Amino acid sequence: VRHAVIMAGGSGTRLWPLSRAERPKQLIDVVPDGAPGTAHSLLAEAFGRLRTLLPADRIWVCTAARYGEQVRAGLPELAADRLVLEPVARDTANAVGLAAALVADVDPDAELAVVTADHVIRPVERFTAALESAFAALADRPRSLVTLGITPTSAATGFGYVQRGPATGLPGVAEAASFREKPDAATAVRYLASGEYLWNSGMFVWRTRTVLDALAEHLPETARGLGRIVAARPGPDRDAVLAEVFPTLPKISVDYAVLEPAAAEPGRVLVVDLDVDWLDVGSWPALARVLDGDTAGNAVRGVTVGVDSSGNVVFSDDPDHLIALVGVRDSVVVHTSDVTMICPVTDAERVKQLLAAVEERHGSRYS
Amino acid sequence: VRHAVIMAGGSGTRLWPLSRAERPKQLIDVVPDGAPGTAHSLLAEAFGRLRTLLPADRIWVCTAARYGEQVRAGLPELAADRLVLEPVARDTANAVGLAAALVADVDPDAELAVVTADHVIRPVERFTAALESAFAALADRPRSLVTLGITPTSAATGFGYVQRGPATGLPGVAEAASFREKPDAATAVRYLASGEYLWNSGMFVWRTRTVLDALAEHLPETARGLGRIVAARPGPDRDAVLAEVFPTLPKISVDYAVLEPAAAEPGRVLVVDLDVDWLDVGSWPALARVLDGDTAGNAVRGVTVGVDSSGNVVFSDDPDHLIALVGVRDSVVVHTSDVTMICPVTDAERVKQLLAAVEERHGSRYS
Numbered sequence: 212v213r214h215a216v217i218m219a220g221g222s223g224t225r226l227w228p229l230s231r232a233e234r235p236k237q238l239i240d241v242v243p244d245g246a247p248g249t250a251h252s253l254l255a256e257a258f259g260r261l262r263t264l265l266p267a268d269r270i271w272v273c274t275a276a277r278y279g280e281q282v283r284a285g286l287p288e289l290a291a292d293r294l295v296l297e298p299v300a301r302d303t304a305n306a307v308g309l310a311a312a313l314v315a316d317v318d319p320d321a322e323l324a325v326v327t328a329d330h331v332i333r334p335v336e337r338f339t340a341a342l343e344s345a346f347a348a349l350a351d352r353p354r355s356l357v358t359l360g361i362t363p364t365s366a367a368t369g370f371g372y373v374q375r376g377p378a379t380g381l382p383g384v385a386e387a388a389s390f391r392e393k394p395d396a397a398t399a400v401r402y403l404a405s406g407e408y409l410w411n412s413g414m415f416v417w418r419t420r421t422v423l424d425a426l427a428e429h430l431p432e433t434a435r436g437l438g439r440i441v442a443a444r445p446g447p448d449r450d451a452v453l454a455e456v457f458p459t460l461p462k463i464s465v466d467y468a469v470l471e472p473a474a475a476e477p478g479r480v481l482v483v484d485l486d487v488d489w490l491d492v493g494s495w496p497a498l499a500r501v502l503d504g505d506t507a508g509n510a511v512r513g514v515t516v517g518v519d520s521s522g523n524v525v526f527s528d529d530p531d532h533l534i535a536l537v538g539v540r541d542s543v544v545v546h547t548s549d550v551t552m553i554c555p556v557t558d559a560e561r562v563k564q565l566l567a568a569v570e571e572r573h574g575s576r577y578s
Numbered sequence: 579v580r581h582a583v584i585m586a587g588g589s590g591t592r593l594w595p596l597s598r599a600e601r602p603k604q605l606i607d608v609v610p611d612g613a614p615g616t617a618h619s620l621l622a623e624a625f626g627r628l629r630t631l632l633p634a635d636r637i638w639v640c641t642a643a644r645y646g647e648q649v650r651a652g653l654p655e656l657a658a659d660r661l662v663l664e665p666v667a668r669d670t671a672n673a674v675g676l677a678a679a680l681v682a683d684v685d686p687d688a689e690l691a692v693v694t695a696d697h698v699i700r701p702v703e704r705f706t707a708a709l710e711s712a713f714a715a716l717a718d719r720p721r722s723l724v725t726l727g728i729t730p731t732s733a734a735t736g737f738g739y740v741q742r743g744p745a746t747g748l749p750g751v752a753e754a755a756s757f758r759e760k761p762d763a764a765t766a767v768r769y770l771a772s773g774e775y776l777w778n779s780g781m782f783v784w785r786t787r788t789v790l791d792a793l794a795e796h797l798p799e800t801a802r803g804l805g806r807i808v809a810a811r812p813g814p815d816r817d818a819v820l821a822e823v824f825p826t827l828p829k830i831s832v833d834y835a836v837l838e839p840a841a842a843e844p845g846r847v848l849v850v851d852l853d854v855d856w857l858d859v860g861s862w863p864a865l866a867r868v869l870d871g872d873t874a875g876n877a878v879r880g881v882t883v884g885v886d887s888s889g890n891v892v893f894s895d896d897p898d899h900l901i902a903l904v905g906v907r908d909s910v911v912v913h914t915s916d917v918t919m920i921c922p923v924t925d926a927e928r929v930k931q932l933l934a935a936v937e938e939r940h941g942s943r944y945s
Contacts, residue, residue, distance in 0.1 A: 228902065352922050516936045518928065519730045533917045533944050535595065537932040538925035539909075544918070551913050553920065558905035561885065565904040569883045 230548035315419035366399035371411035452470025595917035682786035712783035727776025733766035
């Protein structure tokens with residue numbers, strides 16, 4: 212039976228001061244609903260994407276334990292026992308492994324889609340269709356590891372890449388020839404020009420059994436630890452074992468631990484083309500692409516009046532607070548209840564540096 | 579006996595969004611106390627300047643009726659019957675006349691200093707000394723109108739000027755030869771180079787009887803109106819007459835109505851040199867000169883962290899709200915509970931234009 216797990220454990224300091232240590236990017240209402248002035252979170256967006264394919268009780272969310280309450284509050288449809296809480300972050304192999312082990316504990320033959328919540332995907336129908344193709348490929352080749360590869364629109368150096376190999380005969384599905392880490396600029400240009408490479412989306416479809424077997428083979432310590440966790444009775448017992456065991460698991464990504472070794476075996480890893488707008492909204496200029504635009508070319512959320520002001524990204528989370536600009540160009544202005552952050556758009560990547568300076572002066576008060 | 583009245587009826591939209599229709603410039607705590615993080619208003623500053631010369635019950639404040647409560651709250655030392663409330667603004671001749679009439683009603687032989695609250699004056703001792711000289715000149719020539727003239731430090735076109743005439747024999751006191759309106763730039767340069775001209779400070783010392791006689795001579799309608807007001811019994815009766823009569827008085831400035839005609843009579847108007855830093859704090863760049871500076875050359879009030887940010891004027895009236903800047907230069911950033919205003923320093927004079935655009939969109943909500 213098909214299940215899906217949304218990986219939603221990240222933080223995202225590049226959206227500070229909107230994102231905070233205790234209120235990460237994926238839990239903030241940044242994605243416009245369509246109706247003016249309303250928005251929802253990336254997590255709710257990811258949940259909604261899956262709901263057209265799956266009933267709510269087969270959608271799981273894996274996140275950091277400290278975000279648990281916010282996830283429950285933000286996703287009323289999420290079943291209580293479908294929330295997987297990592298006591299600490301131990302990289303993606305352990306997060307994916309934990310989710311797979313818990314799903315398998317409920318349904319040993321589960322087919323599991325592992326999806327992310329970091330991007331806005333448009334049109335959503337293509338995502339749904341690609342996920343259907345991936346599940347179909349898995350029905351055809353049950354032991355395969357199916358990855359979703361985004362059709363690249365630029366020579367991005369911020370993503371890993373998947374190389375497309377021989378066709379499988381299934382529409383939109385190829386064998387994956389290799390996985391490549393984030394390339395340098397020249398390599399990225401070559402990848403883009405070749406037409407062979409897709410962005411590694413970090414989204415996969417596989418049987419829980421397959422990924423747990425792969426972990427047993429390549430990461431026996433992790434596999435044993437996960438086995439101890441699911442052997443405990445759900446509830447306080449399991450939570451206690453999870454809290455004891457999970458922090459001891461070796462940190463490693465699922466790409467290194469599972470995908471790359473498997474890709475060495477021809478035909479074992481498949482890749483499904485996902486030809487969508489894949490909008491990273493993890494930085495202010497990126498988020499601007501999903502905000503409403505005003506007539507002067509400002510991307511705006513909130514109440515703003517600008518005179519002779521253009522090219523700005525203006526974000527306020529308070530519907531009563533006015534942001535008033537005169538003569539301001541190409542700047543990011545973010546207002547929250549306790550912080551106002553301003554920078555030129557070209558300095559938006561320095562928000563981390565700014566946050567570090569704030570922490571040096573004020574500790575974690577504004578983090 | 580010596581009295582003084584502080585004229586504090588102005589508004590000051592150039593400090594929006596800090597100054598508002600109901601919270602004008604002179605009532606906002608903008609002047610640093612010296613102790614970090616504390617400040618007081620221009621009105622409190624003006625009151626303090628006078629307190630070294632006069633007991634509290636001989637200091638009067640003249641302001642708009644709608645600011646009355648705020649003035650009382652901000653000046654606990656002010657005696658209840660020393661607050662003169664203009665029902666509407668009718669320019670300075672009427673404001674000064676009303677104050678003079680009310681002071682004369684209490685003390686017909688009063689010597690009255692009329693002072694403003696729009697500037698920070700440093701060092702304050704020179705102001706006190708100049709006021710002493712003016713009172714001394716008045717003792718020597720009881721019928722004179724004594725004006726305080728600021729030693730100009732630039733060819734300013736924003737002030738009227740007083741031309742110094744023959745010496746009087748009293749130290750620092752000359753006869754005033756003429757009053758000049760705000761000059762054009764070339765004329766201002768000539769005034770400055772001549773050494774003969776002082777900025778008209780709008781501050782005067784005279785007997786109440788003298789100014790009331792001058793009004794009777796040059797503005798009989800105003801003199802009659804003021805007579806009706808003070809003929810009414812203090813309290814509700816007088817307030818009712820004031821509310822009825824004051825709005826009917828012709829609008830005219832005290833310079834036109836009193837000083838300029840009197841200056842035609844040689845030796846009638848005297849001018850005392852006031853050689854001080856005369857800091858207009860009525861615009862954001864001007865206010866910056868009295869704010870604390872940080873090591874990067876930003877003028878700051880409030881909690882600010884800047885990375886690679888300099889030449890900014892940053893003002894927050896909330897001691898818990900952080901303003902965080904990265905890569906921001908030569909900008910004005912003002913945070914209040916309901917508005918954040920941002921502009922380049924060079925656009926600071928356009929705040930009025932911005933406020934007009936805000937009013938067009940939101941009515942008076944943020945005014």
